[in-house]
């Protein structure tokens with residue numbers, strides 16, 4: 001199986017910048033960006049990141065704002081913070097390169113079993129397996145494995161199969177081959193079994209189980225959320241707040257004063273709470289200026305933004321946060337969550 005997969009991979013692999021130059025730092029950055037994100041989306045971000053932070057030292061030297069700005073639009077900002085923190089940890093330990101073992105890599109922030117295995121095998125040519133969504137799909141079908149692959153015992157069994165199957169000395173290409181096969185051939189829907197190098201001994205295909213494997217448990221239904229953001233204008237500039245560095249969401253990022261509505265709370269009440277929470281002031285609520293629908297994990301979020309007029313008084317930022325009035329140029333320079341960037345762009349156009 002291993003040699004067939006390797007031959008297929010070498011003939012069919014996509015040329016990707018981190019694949020064509022698999023240096024450890026580049027592989028690490030690409031793997032972090034590719035978590036939850038499609039290859040086509042990652043490509044321009046990867047090139048920009050490499051131009052701005054070409055190595056661990058450059059990343060460790062950067063300001064957090066600059067790092068978050070480069071990540072803007074990719075979402076799941078904890079990935080960017082983990083990269084930055086890991087670079088700083090390495091520098092503090094007097095190192096300019098990544099560790100070359102799974103154990104060493106796992107000790108860095110944001111690096112789990114999959115990412116450690118990917119870096120160790122692809123960048124350091126170590127015989128380490130990887131199991132991601134694509135590998136799960138290929139192995140579950142090829143071996144006809146029932147059960148939920150995200151739960152024990154199947155999850156552990158998949159790691160054992162991935163380790164047992166890999167071709168020694170060529171784990172990087174083998175792992176990438178499995179993932180590439182899952183991405184290009186053994187796709188979630190309508191896999192191209194006719195051109196698959198594993199077709200001749202695919203148990204799932206033989207048993208007619210391809211459409212039912214892997215048997216991933218259905219996700220809970222999406223939860224709808226309504227969030228409101230306040231637009232406070234002063235002499236042509238708009239008020240934005242920076243979330244504290246230890247905030248659960250959007251840590252250190254800039255946004256319009258906003259909250260998610262609680263049970264039974266209406267839009268006006270939410271806006272008054274948002275302004276009070278972020279600035280300490282009361283306010284009167286004006287017209288709705290726009291809305292934006294988006295999804296974060298299983299939440300379907302509608303974010304509405306309204307003009308508000310604050311009561312007279314001095315703005316008081318929350319502990320650990322910051323308030324700033326910005327013109328359009330100033331807003332463009334800030335790291336903002338994607339939905340708040342939509343607000344800034346729409347206000348700039350209006």
Ligand code: SF4
Pocket residue numbers: 138141142185186187191192193194196197198199202204205210
């Ligand atoms: S034969 Fe079909 S189901 Fe089996 S591994 Fe290949 S693409 Fe997947």
